[in-house]
Amino acid sequence: MNLGQLGSFLFDQPLLALTIAAILLAVGAGMLGASRPRLGQALRNIGYLGMVAALLLTVAELAGHNSRSEAALWLDRTRPAETVGRETVVAMRADGHFWVEAQLNGQPVEFLIDTGATYTGVSRRVAERVGVQPDADDRGMILETANGSIVARRGTADSLKFGGIEAHALTIAIGPDNEVDTNVIGMNLLSQLAAWRVEGNRLILTPKGR
Structure with missing residues (x-):
């Protein structure tokens, strides 16, 4: 392997290049320390910091490839949906579920897309933040959740939008x-779509034609 090939290889492996550079810097600092101790100590500290950074980046990269690790779940985050043509694509997160950042009454809210939920639902705190009030004549309804049965109130959202999907006057x-503790997009929104399907780690939603 000549120098050009070595340079190309290290360019494609930035973590390896960082590790090698940090080690060489630390070794060089040790050799320089006898004649210029302050400079040697400063370079040695930089080399150690480089090695620590390379280690942390390596751990983060490994965690990102291990979708079941706690670190991967911590590093993962909910993202806005992607619009491809008429279709809206939601990527699966590391926990195996489809989460999306949507606009509820113009305010950002993180939702889990749950095909097992009858209604789109939010906590009272989120409802107050986005201006969704319980209907005056609503006496409440019983909903089954992962934590058991709860009594929820019906409200109406002016709009819920994500990607190319829009719903208006939506029951919440x-x-x-x-x-x-989890806001969900349920079947009362999904049933308004022309179609939805799962392909690999993507949820693809198609709105009805206008």
Whole structure:
């Protein structure tokens, strides 16, 4: 391998290049320390920091490839949906579920897309933040959640948007804060679509034609 090939290889492997550079810097600092101790100590500290950075980046990269690790779940985050033509694509997160950042009454809200949920639902705290009030004549309804049965109130959202999907005058189930820790998009929105399907790690939603 000549120098050009070595340079190309290291360019494609930035973590390896960082590790090698940090080690060489630390070794060089040790050799320089006898004649110029302050400079040697400074270079040695930089080399150590480079090695620590390379180690942390390596751990993060490994965690990202291991979708079941706690680190991968921590590093993962909910993203806005992607629009491809008429279709809206939601990527699967590391926990195996489809999450999306949507606009509820113009305010950002993180939702889990749950095909097992009858209604789109939010906590009371989120409902108050986005201006969704319980209907005056609503007496509440019983909903089954992962934590058991809860009593929710019906409200109406002016709009819910993500990607190319828009719903207006959408019924929202407002649950108690201490019993609702996940906002969900349910079948009362998904049933308004022309189609939805899962392909690999992507949820693809198609709105009805206008």
